[in-house]
Amino acid sequence: MDSAIRLSLxxxxxxxxxxxxxxxxxxxxxxxxxxxxxxxxxxHAEVVALDEAGARAxxxxxxxxLEPCAHFGRTPPCVDRIVASGIKHVVVGMIDPNPKNxxxxxxxxxxxxxxxxxxxxxxxxxxxxxxxxxxxxxxxPLVTVKVAQSLDGKIATRTGDSKWITSDRSRAYAHRIRxxxxxxxxxxxxxxxxxxxxxxxxxxxxxxxxxIDSQVSTPQNANIFSGRGQVIxxxxxxxxxxxTQNRQLLVDKAKILEVKEKGGQxxxxxxxxxxxxxxxxxxxxxxxGGTLIGSLFDEGLxxxxxxxxxxxxxxGKDAIGSVMGKGVSGVNRAIKVKGxxxxxxxxxxxLEGRIS
Numbered sequence: 001m002d003s004a005i006r007l008s009l010x011x012x013x014x015x016x017x018x019x020x021x022x023x024x025x026x027x028x029x030x031x032x033x034x035x036x037x038x039x040x041x042x043x044h045a046e047v048v049a050l051d052e053a054g055a056r057a058x059x060x061x062x063x064x065x066l067e068p069c070a071h072f073g074r075t076p077p078c079v080d081r082i083v084a085s086g087i088k089h090v091v092v093g094m095i096d097p098n099p100k101n102x103x104x105x106x107x108x109x110x111x112x113x114x115x116x117x118x119x120x121x122x123x124x125x126x127x128x129x130x131x132x133x134x135x136x137x138x139x140x141p142l143v144t145v146k147v148a149q150s151l152d153g154k155i156a157t158r159t160g161d162s163k164w165i166t167s168d169r170s171r172a173y174a175h176r177i178r179x180x181x182x183x184x185x186x187x188x189x190x191x192x193x194x195x196x197x198x199x200x201x202x203x204x205x206x207x208x209x210x211x212i213d214s215q216v217s218t219p220q221n222a223n224i225f226s227g228r229g230q231v232i233x234x235x236x237x238x239x240x241x242x243x244t245q246n247r248q249l250l251v252d253k254a255k256i257l258e259v260k261e262k263g264g265q266x267x268x269x270x271x272x273x274x275x276x277x278x279x280x281x282x283x284x285x286x287x288x289g290g291t292l293i294g295s296l297f298d299e300g301l302x303x304x305x306x307x308x309x310x311x312x313x314x315x316g317k318d319a320i321g322s323v324m325g326k327g328v329s330g331v332n333r334a335i336k337v338k339g340x341x342x343x344x345x346x347x348x349x350x351l352e353g354r355i356s
Contacts, residue, residue: 013180019132027060058086067096135282154314179203187292188213197227294325
């Protein structure tokens with residue numbers, strides 16, 4: 001199962017909206033078939049492994065990280081293929097959280113006389129597939145906040161200068177992270193101030209780029225349109241006259257997504273739900289600015305954090321902080337980060353942890 005889990009990770013950043021799954025066919029203590037899910041619409045891990053094993057699979061044991069599917073999706077049910085292969089024993093790491101399956105695959109295999117064991121390394125597998133699990137059970141994407149800040153918590157000086165707070169090594173790693181997310185999200189002020197492309201430098205797969213822009217003030221010549229990946233501009237359902245005019249100028253460059261209003265601003269929860277439902281976005285990397293990040297924390301919408309911290313002091317009460325918004329009223333209500341890990345990138349450090 002450990003080998004199957006490591007095999008599943010070959011699909012990292014490529015399988016959305018499906019999970020990462022690995023499978024091994026074992027007979028007489030030898031691996032005779034290996035497979036992992038490469039991309040949505042492609043064959044599932046079990047099928048790949050069984051194809052490699054061929055006729056030798058009869059009487060063998062199948063190790064698979066996630067419960068085999070018993071329903072038609074983009075591909076036929078894997079349960080039927082397992083039964084037809086003559087597999088006698090199946091070891092399942094984790095039951096599929098998809099309501100369409102969720103135990104049905106295991107039940108059908110047992111009905112066909114196949115021995116099934118479940119629950120091996122379940123916590124580890126669920127961690128690997130956390131975005132899929134949230135998406136399939138709650139119809140919401142996993143939200144990760146990524147910040148590059150000074151030691152005193154600033155992401156820009158009082159004049160708005162932010163290039164560059166962290167090192168080349170930190171920024172290169174941050175770019176590599178993008179390929180593992182379905183979308184990167186920023187507020188329009190970040191687009192106006194920094195004019196980013198938001199591409200994933202090191203990957204052929206480029207995430208969608210989501211701009212929070214209630215008044216559709218994103219410039220037509222912004223760099224974000226010259227990069228790769230679909231651009232989605234989230235705006236209010238009832239914009240003013242100028243916003244309507246700007247929207248008409250941008251329809252050929254971006255998908256305009258109308259979102260509910262909350263307190264005069266974009267309803268971030270409604271936005272995340274629509275990204276999941278309409279675009280099958282299972283994970284979002286938030287890259288700024290401080291107002292957007294603060295609002296997401298205020299609404300309880302953040303799942304994970306990545307804080308790159310450079311040993312620099314910017315200072316100034318008017319300098320831009322990494323987390324704005326309303327914040328908490330008392331220290332006892334502060335948001336706690338769990339499972340914190342620390343990595344070094346030259347002089348910079350990366351703090352990574354979970355909120356929920």
